[in-house]
Amino acid sequence: MLVATVINPLPISLSISASGNNVCAGTLITYTAAPTNGGITPAYQWKVNGAAAGTNNPVFIYAPVNGDLVSCILTSSELCTSNNPAASNTITMVVNPILPVSVSITTPTTTICAGTQVTFLATAQHGGTSPSFQWKVNGTNAGANNQSYSFIPLNGDVVSCVLTSNAVCPIGNPATSNSLTMTVNTNLPVSISISTPTNPFCQGNPVTFTATPGNGGTLPAYQWKVNGVNAGTGTSTYTYNPVNGDQVSCVLTSNLGCTQNNPASSGNIIMSSLTAPSVSFTLCFDSITTVGASPFILKGGIPLGGTYSGPGVDPLTGVFTPSSTGVGTKTITYSYTNVSSCSALMTKNIIVQAAPVFNCGSNLTDIRDNKVYPTVRIGAQCWMQKNLDYGTSIQGNTGQTDNCINEKYCYGDNPANCNLYGGLYQWDELMAYTNSLAAQGLCPPGWHVPTQSDWLTLFNSSLGQGLAAKPLQDSVFNGFRAIAGGFEYSNFTWKYQGFASIYWTSNPYGSIKALSHSMNQVNFSVADYYSNRSNAFAVRCLKD
Numbered sequence: 001m002l003v004a005t006v007i008n009p010l011p012i013s014l015s016i017s018a019s020g021n022n023v024c025a026g027t028l029i030t031y032t033a034a035p036t037n038g039g040i041t042p043a044y045q046w047k048v049n050g051a052a053a054g055t056n057n058p059v060f061i062y063a064p065v066n067g068d069l070v071s072c073i074l075t076s077s078e079l080c081t082s083n084n085p086a087a088s089n090t091i092t093m094v095v096n097p098i099l100p101v102s103v104s105i106t107t108p109t110t111t112i113c114a115g116t117q118v119t120f121l122a123t124a125q126h127g128g129t130s131p132s133f134q135w136k137v138n139g140t141n142a143g144a145n146n147q148s149y150s151f152i153p154l155n156g157d158v159v160s161c162v163l164t165s166n167a168v169c170p171i172g173n174p175a176t177s178n179s180l181t182m183t184v185n186t187n188l189p190v191s192i193s194i195s196t197p198t199n200p201f202c203q204g205n206p207v208t209f210t211a212t213p214g215n216g217g218t219l220p221a222y223q224w225k226v227n228g229v230n231a232g233t234g235t236s237t238y239t240y241n242p243v244n245g246d247q248v249s250c251v252l253t254s255n256l257g258c259t260q261n262n263p264a265s266s267g268n269i270i271m272s273s274l275t276a277p278s279v280s281f282t283l284c285f286d287s288i289t290t291v292g293a294s295p296f297i298l299k300g301g302i303p304l305g306g307t308y309s310g311p312g313v314d315p316l317t318g319v320f321t322p323s324s325t326g327v328g329t330k331t332i333t334y335s336y337t338n339v340s341s342c343s344a345l346m347t348k349n350i351i352v353q354a355a356p357v358f359n360c361g362s363n364l365t366d367i368r369d370n371k372v373y374p375t376v377r378i379g380a381q382c383w384m385q386k387n388l389d390y391g392t393s394i395q396g397n398t399g400q401t402d403n404c405i406n407e408k409y410c411y412g413d414n415p416a417n418c419n420l421y422g423g424l425y426q427w428d429e430l431m432a433y434t435n436s437l438a439a440q441g442l443c444p445p446g447w448h449v450p451t452q453s454d455w456l457t458l459f460n461s462s463l464g465q466g467l468a469a470k471p472l473q474d475s476v477f478n479g480f481r482a483i484a485g486g487f488e489y490s491n492f493t494w495k496y497q498g499f500a501s502i503y504w505t506s507n508p509y510g511s512i513k514a515l516s517h518s519m520n521q522v523n524f525s526v527a528d529y530y531s532n533r534s535n536a537f538a539v540r541c542l543k544d
Contacts, residue, residue: 387422
């Protein structure tokens with residue numbers, strides 16, 4: 001009889017474990033199988049994500065990727081088994097990526113002015129949730145553990161930052177940033193000074209101030225001030241008419257990048273005034289003339305001793321020459337400089353007209369007062385056929401003076417006598433206070449006070465001086481038509497109206513006399529009379 005031995009089947013099981021999980025990418029993990037009832041020669045089939053992997057070994061080593069499912073199947077070598085082959089537990093792998101750690105730093109500019117605080121900002125890559133920042137200046141630790149760092153650098157300072165990341169699976173940790181080298185420019189001191197060559201200054205005259213900048217840059221801005229109030233324009237010079245005690249200064253704003261004391265203020269210039277001369281200019285000459293008229297001396301500027309200038313004016317002599325100016329209105333200036341070198345000026349106008357078309361024998365209109373004079377040609381000469389009647393009538397007991405008023409007497413202080421016989425003139429007044437032969441004097445432009453030579457030419461054309469009074473006084477023939485208008489002796493005696501007349505020449509005789517010619521109704525000889533200049537005689541003007 002056979003006795004049967006019944007062996008209970010052995011339950012087969014397998015568990016596996018990993019040397020690590022939640023690891024970094026690329027990490028080799030060792031998986032170990034722990035069999036139950038595997039027998040003497042158990043067989044292992046490792047699987048990754050259900051696919052066979054590894055070798056028939058209770059140990060499996062490989063670098064998983066995130067999410068890999070690792071398991072193993074055990075085939076036991078026992079004879080009586082249950083659950084053979086047996087599947088192990090499955091391990092789900094958590095694999096973290098490798099994170100490269102880096103850091104870069106920036107600042108708005110690396111070129112600054114001395115004393116400027118600069119802020120640097122660090123930008124971390126994979127710094128983790130609590131990155132650590134170590135700032136460095138020239139390789140030496142500086143600042144606090146902060147993403148930004150502020151300080152006042154010096155020229156050449158090198159700034160960098162070291163980042164220590166707390167991220168999972170970092171690489172290149174800690175990381176060093178780029179380096180920033182600082183260029184620190186020296187602050188240039190801004191300054192300004194102002195000057196004027198005209199202090200003390202002359203009242204009423206403009207004064208120019210000049211600013212001299214220090215480190216003003218290429219486009220300096222200037223703000224001038226007078227007594228603390230803004231004035232002038234933004235240029236380096238300023239011109240105005242100051243008053244005594246004015247305080248002038250200037251503020252300079254430099255456009256250089258790195259400066260100190262910007263804007264800068266100049267010191268004050270306190271203005272001190274000198275008295276300017278009081279200048280007047282009265283017309284003591286014809287304000288209207290013709291381009292062909294004789295030159296004449298300009299007068300009327302007060303104080304005496306100043307200078308006349310303008311078109312056609314010789315500033316050394318004060319003589320105005322119409323022919324050198326052309327037609328038009330000419331502005332004449334009288335300027336005077338006093339002992340303080342202060343000047344003032346006044347101006348007057350002279351109208352220069354074209355020389356009129358004139359034929360001797362026709363009427364002459366005096367352009368100065370529009371009075372009309374008949375004319376006559378005697379020989380080669382053209383004479384006015386009436387005595388000159390130009391100027392302002394004054395009383396006969398008042399001397400004619402160099403007062404810028406063209407003065408005349410009317411015989412007996414009766415204006416009707418000027419209409420009939422013309423005016424009576426003291427010699428200096430007639431000559432406009434010059435001693436020049438053939439001067440225009442008070443004659444119309446283009447005419448002159450006749451010289452002794454002119455009179456002799458007339459006499460020679462009129463029977464000679466011994467008999468010339470007859471034709472010259474004839475009211476019909478010859479045409480000169482001298483009339484016995486009389487004269488005045490030295491401001492107190494009227495003489496010989498209706499009997500005689502005396503005519504001035506432009507020839508002086510010494511310092512107090514001048515040559516004249518007298519003629520009367522009885523004696524037909526024309527006398528030479530060396531008369532005191534204070535006597536008042538008639539004048540006949542002669543065409544130049």
